[in-house]
Amino acid sequence: xxxxxxxxxxxxxxxxxxxxxxxxxxxxxxxxxxxxxxxxxxxxxxxxxxxxxxxxxxxxxxxxxxxxxxxxxxxxxxxxxxxxxxxxxxxxxxxxxxxxxxxxxxxxxxxxxxxxxxxxxxxxxxxxxxxxxxxxxxxxxxxxxxxxxxxxxxxxxxxxxxxxxxxxxxxxxxxxxxxxxxxxxxxxxxxxxxxxxxxxxxxxxxxxxxxxxxxxxxxxxxxxxxxxxxxxxxxxxxxxxxxxxxxxxxxxxxxxxxxxxxxxxxxxxxxxxxxxxxxxxxxxxxxxxxxxxxxxxxxxxxxxxxxxxxxxxxxxxxxxxxxxxxxxxxxxxxxxxxxxxxxxxxxxxxxxxxxxxxxxxxxx
Amino acid sequence: xxxxxxxxxxxxxxxxxxxxxxxxxxxxxxxxxxxxxxxxxxxxxxxxxxxxxxxxxxxxxxxxxxxxxxxxxxxxxxxxxxxxxxxxxxxxxxxxxxxxxxxxxxxxxxxxxxxxxxxxxxxxxxxxxxxxxxxxxxxxxxxxxxxxxxxxxxxxxxxxxxxxxxxxxxxxxxxxxxxxxxxxxxxxxxxxxxxxxxxxxxxxxxxxxxxxxxxxxxxxxxxxxxxxxxxxxxxxxxxxxxxxxxxxxxxxxxxxxxxxxxxxxxxxxxxxxxxxxxxxxxxxxxxxxxxxxxxxxxxxxxxxxxxxxxxxxxxxxxxxxxxxxxxxxxxxxxxxxxxxxxxxxxxxxxxxxxxx
Numbered sequence: 087x088x089x090x091x092x093x094x095x096x097x098x099x100x101x102x103x104x105x106x107x108x109x110x111x112x113x114x115x116x117x118x119x120x121x122x123x124x125x126x127x128x129x130x131x132x133x134x135x136x137x138x139x140x141x142x143x144x145x146x147x148x149x150x151x152x153x154x155x156x157x158x159x160x161x162x163x164x165x166x167x168x169x170x171x172x173x174x175x176x177x178x179x180x181x182x183x184x185x186x187x188x189x190x191x192x193x194x195x196x197x198x199x200x201x202x203x204x205x206x207x208x209x210x211x212x213x214x215x216x217x218x219x220x221x222x223x224x225x226x227x228x229x230x231x232x233x234x235x236x237x238x239x240x241x242x243x244x245x246x247x248x249x250x251x252x253x254x255x256x257x258x259x260x261x262x263x264x265x266x267x268x269x270x271x272x273x274x275x276x277x278x279x280x281x282x283x284x285x286x287x288x289x290x291x292x293x294x295x296x297x298x299x300x301x302x303x304x305x306x307x308x309x310x311x312x313x314x315x316x317x318x319x320x321x322x323x324x325x326x327x328x329x330x331x332x333x334x335x336x337x338x339x340x341x342x343x344x345x346x347x348x349x350x351x352x353x354x355x356x357x358x359x360x361x362x363x364x365x366x367x368x369x370x371x372x373x374x375x376x377x378x379x380x381x382x383x384x385x386x387x388x389x390x391x392x393x394x395x396x397x398x399x400x401x402x403x404x405x406x407x408x409x410x411x412x413x414x415x416x417x418x419x420x421x422x423x424x425x426x427x428x429x430x431x432x433x434x435x436x437x438x439x440x441x442x443x444x445x446x447x448x449x450x
Numbered sequence: 451x452x453x454x455x456x457x458x459x460x461x462x463x464x465x466x467x468x469x470x471x472x473x474x475x476x477x478x479x480x481x482x483x484x485x486x487x488x489x490x491x492x493x494x495x496x497x498x499x500x501x502x503x504x505x506x507x508x509x510x511x512x513x514x515x516x517x518x519x520x521x522x523x524x525x526x527x528x529x530x531x532x533x534x535x536x537x538x539x540x541x542x543x544x545x546x547x548x549x550x551x552x553x554x555x556x557x558x559x560x561x562x563x564x565x566x567x568x569x570x571x572x573x574x575x576x577x578x579x580x581x582x583x584x585x586x587x588x589x590x591x592x593x594x595x596x597x598x599x600x601x602x603x604x605x606x607x608x609x610x611x612x613x614x615x616x617x618x619x620x621x622x623x624x625x626x627x628x629x630x631x632x633x634x635x636x637x638x639x640x641x642x643x644x645x646x647x648x649x650x651x652x653x654x655x656x657x658x659x660x661x662x663x664x665x666x667x668x669x670x671x672x673x674x675x676x677x678x679x680x681x682x683x684x685x686x687x688x689x690x691x692x693x694x695x696x697x698x699x700x701x702x703x704x705x706x707x708x709x710x711x712x713x714x715x716x717x718x719x720x721x722x723x724x725x726x727x728x729x730x731x732x733x734x735x736x737x738x739x740x741x742x743x744x745x746x747x748x749x750x751x752x753x754x755x756x757x758x759x760x761x762x763x764x765x766x767x768x769x770x771x772x773x774x775x776x777x778x779x780x781x782x783x784x785x786x787x788x789x790x791x792x793x794x795x796x797x798x799x800x801x802x803x804x805x806x
Contacts, residue, residue: 154521158573164528200522201488203500211526 087112087445088140092122092155092163093147095129097338099272100149101177103368104234104437106132106339108444111437117445122155122163138166143448146174146212147233151198154212164212172213173448175233179363180205181216182224187358189318190275196314217447221364221391231447232392235440236371236431242347243377248422255350255379255417266294268349268378270342271369273303275318275357279383283353284329286406293414297331300345304333318357342369346376351410353381361385366392371435374428379413379420381406394430399423451796452504456486456527457511458518459493462652462687463621465511465541467719468788470495470690471599472795475788481796486527492689502530507799511539516570528574536575537799539595543714545571545578546586555624555709559665579798581717583742593798597791598722598782602694610698610728614646614683615765617700617729619693620720622653624708626671628734633704636757637680643762648683650696655684697727702764704753705733715739722786725779730764730771745781747774 089112095102105121109132112119120135122144135141136159144167147153154160163172179185179192184202193202200208209216217231245251253259267287273280280299287294302308303319304326311319326333337345346352354373356365364385370392373380382389382401389397400423402409413420453476455469469485473496476483484499486508502508508531510519527536543549543557548564550556558564571578578587581595604610618633637647652658654677657670677684688696697703705724710716712735721743724731732753733740740752751774753760764771 151520151522154525156516156521157519157524157570160521160524161528161573164525169529198520199518200520203488204522204526207500207526208522211529 087448088118088120088142089448090120090122090135090138090141090144090167091147092144092153094150094153095121095126095132097128097340098336100153101147101234101368102129103339103342103372105147107235107237107437108441109133111441115438115441115445117441122159138162141167142171143167144172145444146172147177148174148180148209149177151200169213170215173215173217174209174213175231176209176216176218176228177233177365177367179218179220179224179359179365181209181218181228182206182363185224185359185362187362188275188278189316190357190359192359192363194316196316215447218363219366221388224363229447231443232366232435232440234366234368234371235437236428236435237375237437238428238432240343240372240375241428242343242375245421245425248418248425251421251425252417254377255421263295263348263350265296265298265349267297267351267353268300268346269298269353269355270300270337270345271355272301272336273299273319273321275359276355277318277320277322278358279355281322281325283355283383283406284325284331286402287410288329288407290407290411291329294410295350297329298334298349299331300334301336342372343376346373346378349378351381351413352376352378353383355383356388361388364388371431374424374431379417379424381409392431392435393427394434396423396430397427400427451799452482452484452506453795453799454484454486454499454502454505454508455511456508458513458515459485459487461492461689464513465539465596465719466493466496467690467693467723468596469511471597471602471788472792473497474599474601475597475792479789479792481792483792495691502527505531507535507537509537509539509795509799510574511541512544512571513541514544516567519570533575537577537579538571538575539579539581539593540571540590541581541595541716541718543580543582543710543716544568545580545590546714549710549713551709551713552627554627554668555713557710580714582715584715586714591798593794594717594786595791595795596717596719596722597788598725598779598786599788600726600779600783602723603726603779604694604698604728610695612699612701614648614700615644616647616702616704616761617650617697618648618704618706619650619688619697620706621651621687622649622670622672624669624710625706626669628706628709630671630673630676632734632753632757633706634676634680636761637682640758640762641680644765646683647680648685648700649677650685651687693723694727697724697729700729701768702761703727703729703731705731705735707734712736717743722782725775725782730768730775731778732760732764743786744778745785747777747781750774751778 109119120133123134125134182192184193216228218228219233220230223230307321352373389401472483484497487498489498544567548558578590579593580590582592585592653670661667661670703724705720732751734753737749737752737754740748
């Protein structure tokens with residue numbers, strides 16, 4: 087199959103890792119996958135193409151309005167690829183009535199100038215085949231497709247046993263980790279959860295070592311958020327200062343796993359909207375590639391369905407400080423869960439499997 | 451005919467005043483004219499619609515920017531409206547070769563930008579209209595497009611108290627050279643004989659954020675000290691519904707036009723809007739062009755040479771100039787009303803080959 091991915095590429099955000107993995111998995115499975123557009127040196131590993139006629143399907147990967155190409159390219163895509171051969175992966179739940187969860191929403195007219203109806207009508211104008219990376223779409227005309235996946239070959243450090251992993255993690259065989267907690271992700275609609283997380287670990291702060299947040303918006307509330315009156319990108323610098331939290335700019339996707347591997351713990355938060363919609367992201371899976379113990383601060387339903395039943399042990403629920411303390415006291419038990427979860431992810435959520443699922447959807 | 455305009459709707463800039471006038475004139479002539487989008491209270495006199503299938507033609511009004519034609523917005527229009535029923539009004543003369551006037555104002559920075567812009571329009575339609583009587587590209591059809599709405603004229607009952615001798619209502623977008631080299635020296639010569647001067651619009655005191663990154667710093671020249679010395683009051687832009695009232699606060703209103711527009715002889719809303727205000731308009735245009743648009747009396751209202759002397763003459767002899775203004779208004783009502791404009795647009799669209 088010849089597959090054309092239509093997406094805006096960003097080394098720091100969106101689906102760059104997932105797209106890279108699709109190109110790789112597609113090739114392994116005998117398919118030809120390219121990204122729509124002219125070749126660019128900063129994405130040199132990705133094949134690009136403007137030869138629309140050479141492809142069987144176009145898959146639009148949509149986060150923001152500018153994920154659609156500009157005219158005249160957009161007009162060519164619409165003219166030259168029949169509607170039934172266009173598919174949308176709606177990565178942010180735009181193709182829903184407006185949903186408001188805390189400060190979060192799937193439609194931000196203040197930011198992108200588009201009403202909710204425009205998102206629904208606009209996406210439907212491109213395709214009838216709209217996929218969302220969720221377990222349970224809200225709309226009957228959306229098909230669930232998790233899109234993102236797990237790459238077992240990207241695991242930073244493989245262990246033959248939980249004991250070996252625990253030993254390395256504790257610093258006995260692999261040097262001391264420079265961080266206690268590392269979180270990678272922007273502060274877009276995550277502050278409420280981050281605040282809760284930080285306040286919860288405050289009682290054991292001194293046991294944790296460095297806490298590092300990487301991504302935009304952690305050092306201060308952006309000016310544009312204040313100007314537009316947009317909440318959900320808040321920050322409490324007093325709290326960060328009190329807990330000696332380090333903030334750094336984001337890291338590129340190819341350094342994400344090594345960044346998280348610096349830490350004993352890496353929490354996985356999804357923004358409130360995604361929790362409500364039961365969406366998955368690249369980080370849902372990628373964190374398990376890092377040499378760290380992921381903390382699953384996610385809805386139970388999502389944890390079980392993605393990570394398998396064992397992974398519930400990695401969910402701190404209400405007693406985060408106790409959980410971290412317990413992990414530090416019994417790392418082998420938890421590493422056993424991490425390793426089992428990695429196997430579960432490799433079996434059920436590999437990019438090869440995802441790609442095959444996509445092919446099945448396209449061919450149906 | 452049913453016509454749907456599609457444009458970047460801005461409350462205090464662009465063609466929104468024209469759209470409101472097209473809607474009103476269309477109603478009188480039995481045409482249904484609307485603007486794409488959902489109703490908003492701030493655009494109270496504009497009909498909105500998103501029902502693309504019920505319109506015969508979609509008319510994109512494109513100015514400088516293209517970003518509002520987002521990839522999300524366009525597929526719906528492109529898939530619902532056949533290409534031959536789409537038309538572009540190129541309001542800013544962008545659909546031309548690269549033009550740079552006096553090494554200052556330009557439509558495109560370079561050929562690459564021009565190609566991108568033209569390709570954008572070409573992907574929408576084969577028919578490009580420009581608000582000029584003198585299009586330069588063979589493919590472009592000239593059409594005045596903007597017009598005069600006699601009903602929007604402020605009558606005697608609405609006479610506005612004059613707070614300024616001179617009002618200049620426009621954004622500081624490629625106007626600085628004309629203002630700094632023509633208007634300000636004239637003001638300097640006669641300032642002691644003038645009462646208040648007010649500039650209404652954006653960016654007269656500072657350039658917008660991002661101007662430098664977009665290589666547009668020369669479009670936003672400012673000199674706050676000179677404004678201070680000349681006691682020029684700067685007021686923020688007003689919504690389109692308040693433009694005529696704001697102009698009417700001045701005994702005299704001066705219309706400037708960016709050099710590119712003067713060069714291309716592009717019409718704008720302001721050409722006509724200023725004659726709806728309760729003021730004496732003076733237009734910084736070539737007298738021949740002023741006469742062509744406004745009729746013989748328009749020549750007398752052109753600010754060409756001896757600007758300072760002309761301003762003083764107008765302020766000292768308002769009755770004479772009010773009579774000239776009335777003559778122009780009669781001329782505009784006859785030749786440039788929005789009812790005339792609707793007829794012209796309908797004709798141009800029918801020549802497009804869609805409806806007969």
